Amino acid sequence: MTERTPPRATAREWLGLAVLTLPTLLIAINTTVLVLAIPEVTADLGASSAQQLWITDIYAFLIAGFLITMGRLGDRIGRRRLLLLGAVAFILASVLAAFSTTPEALIATRALMGVAGATLMPSTLSLLRVMFPDPRQRTTAIAVWMTSISAGTALGPLLSGVLLQRFWWGSTLLAGVPVLVLLLLVGPFLLPEYRDRRAGPLDLRSVALSLAALLSVTYGFKHAAEHGPTVTAATAVLVGLSVGVVFVRRQRTLPEPLLDLRMFGDPAFSFALVLVTLVLVVFGGGQFLFSLYLQHVAGLSPLWAGVWMVPSAAALLVGSLLCPLVVRWVRPAFVVSAGLVVGTAGFALLTQVSGSVSGVTSGPFVLAQVGLAIAFFGLAPPSVLGADLVVGAAPPEKAGSASATEETAAELGIALGIATLGSVAAAVYRVRMADVTGDGIPPEVAAPVRDSIDGAVSVADRLDPAVLEAARAAFTDGFALAGGISAVAMALLAVAGMVVLRQPRLGTGHETGAGSSDDDAPAGRR
Template sequence: MTTTATPRAGKKEWTGLAVLAMPTLLIAMDMTVLHLAVPSLSADLQPSTAQLLWIMDIYGFLVAGLLITMGTLGDRIGRRKLLLAGAAAFGVASVLAALSSSAEMLITTRALLGIAGATLMPSTLSLIRNMFHDASQRTVAISVWMTAFAVGGALGPLLGGFLLNHFWWGSAFLVGVPVMVILLVLGPVLLPEHRDREAGRLDLASVALSLVAVLSMVYGLKLTAEHGFGWSPGAFVALGLAAGLFFIRRQGRLADPLLDLKLFRERTFSASAALLTIGVLVMAGSQLFTLQYLQLVNGLSPLQAGLWSLPNAAGLMAGAMTAPALAAKLRPGFVIAAGLLLAAAGLGMLLLVSAASGLGILVAASAVMGLGLGPMAALGTDLIVGAAPPERAGAASAISETSTELGAGLGIAVLGSIGFAVYRGQIAATMPIGVNDEAARESLGGAVAVAGELSGEAGAALLTVARDAFVQGLHTTAIVGASVAVALAVLAATLLRNVQPESGEH
């Protein structure tokens, strides 16, 4: 009896990984760089409040809504083909966005960027699955891919700030053009083509249902984060759940489903997807409050806040890059569990932060949280992709990315709602006499704006109670997040206990 050794990746595959990391880095940058450009583009294009919200949100909405469709489409037509087509579309849309002469044009081009962006993430991740067959090498490759995403998120505000200090707001969109040109030149040479030759046609009804389900859920969660629980957010979430239920039922009846539900029968796959979703929930919910603390409590500019956020990104990168070496010796479930316990400790450190002081503690806590969550992000993604058969790599990659998007939305909505509810309750009991402004009761940002319009003593008093109330909300979300992280650690150690070192297999 003879056995065939699993082929190991060589220089060409590792060089190809560097090419795949570039669009990943760019996507993460594009999600953050626009925030700094809002003041200058608002002065130039003069969008209405509703238009500005669509400029900010439509990109992320369409990326989240189309991930499943694009991941499955890549399985059908070829992952490299979809990646290169998406790269070309992204480059063209970036130029059009930079040259936008009206709010309507910028909304449209941002939508095109979202559609193109949805092709990039699942394509890059699924190609990694096809290029790195050895489990240990694949774990390292996905950790590099995850690190590129973290680097992009950290560089976005810094590069955006530099460009906006020297050029017009449209320059922020042009960063992606040379990256896409490089991808289009090197991609056909370094990246293999791969598709499922037995895949059937794309079911358009399933595409529509998946789009409605994800978009409605994400939009409902966003409304919840902004305005709290209510009829309007609840209606969108209910619509998303209903569309999701119809989508799942339809997949079970189709001969060629858009999403193969058999993937979820694999315990490693389903457990990793759940852990990734809830783990990102903790990450996004905590970052919502730490970033506001830096700007609204410490009074830092967005660029300064971005600089003080770098330790969090560095921790995430370090955690993601050390995870493969640990997982080669220990069971991945135990590595993820240990990381989550470390993240819980970092969240616990936030209880030492006060309104009067705590910048150093908060930055250190953020670094510890990133270090602890890095293994979960890298190994969780690796286990999802590795548990799926190669011909379903695109669909598995899309599920991984969708889990991340939904986790981020849930984190902002759930933990955000809890923290802001504490803020509103606390400030209602401590509001200075003579100050009765609804904006100050709703958020710390509103309180800072109102304080700026008041006389010296009244404004200072409002700022003091508002910042104290915000810190109470920060403490509450830290306690909830730490509790969730500990529970996830137990689940990871239990549900993934059979996954052996250096392998995503049982």
């Protein structure tokens, strides 16, 4: 039997890709856009320290918690329909959040933004699976999709800083409204509809279990990143994992599971999820620690720290765009492993960063910039090809669930990276500062200095300059050790990638269209 050649995308699909980058760009921007506005929010609404944390975290929590549910819902009711409904919900929630008058109202509306955001991400990636059946074109499309996420991550702090200089804090939440309005205007004409016509109803018990498991695990990781490895963090993670076991067992017994576990029977699919998770672990942890390094060691303002995070984000962007060009000539296994080797080299450079920073042209600062830029450039190919493997390995009717699973792994990877690498850096800091703050410093000042670099900077005006320099050097040592751990992890993953991904094709045969039926055809594209 002759294998059918996948149809190639036309100009309409490429224009549709440009439309799909809008919500992904927006989601990435909104993850960080409110961080710089928190002082103004606190002054205006009177938010407590606990409320500040919920204002910034609840958005990401609920995106992670609802991704699997929304991915399955998109397979059932239609991915374009879910994307457009989510855009409307996001606009309404953004407006309500921007004009909140109490901390509780802002937390609630940020939560609604998170639920709406969870409808956008799996819909965009799963639609790419339908719009670009040709594997090479799909790799290029996913690279562009990943680039929009990288751009949004870099633009968040910059956009926030510019808006806060001219407007009130709520303007940072309204920045995405014009983007989504454009999506609503052109999306129905450029995006296809696709759904699994044989999908059954959602199992609400599975929805509740998945939400409880993901929220608990994500909360535990976040709590560990902010407060260290506490009993609360460990309990939250263990509870989440326990609920996750119950969720998995239930999926095995359902005729229409929320998450089809049969997808994990494909070694390429399973390894791709591990690959994406671990790459995002070192990415999330590295970006988090670097932002602290820029503000607390280099002494930059939040806005200028955002500016100096652009080079590493630009390196990730360039690597993402080059990946589909390279994979035309080189087997994906080699591209993934080569990227991980480059990432290893970049993180290895971070181990050589030491001492304080006298300016943006000083040796340690330049070395940190170059090391992280090289690392992020290397992480781009495994990120792109990992997402491509997940989407390509799943049959078209399950692309929504597969996309949601990949994005859930990415969200958990970032949270885990911030928690683990942040905890490593914090532990090194506390060991280094235990003796430095032992004598000649009032207890009320010594306690925050010993606890974290944030604490040391907060009481800098009451410290001997030598103690503050010691605190900065201690944090830098922790940053360097985290870089070393990331380098080892990427080196091991590079070897594993060569073993598991030795087949030259990215997919498992689904991209040929074999086995499809009229029931699976995209609605409106017969």
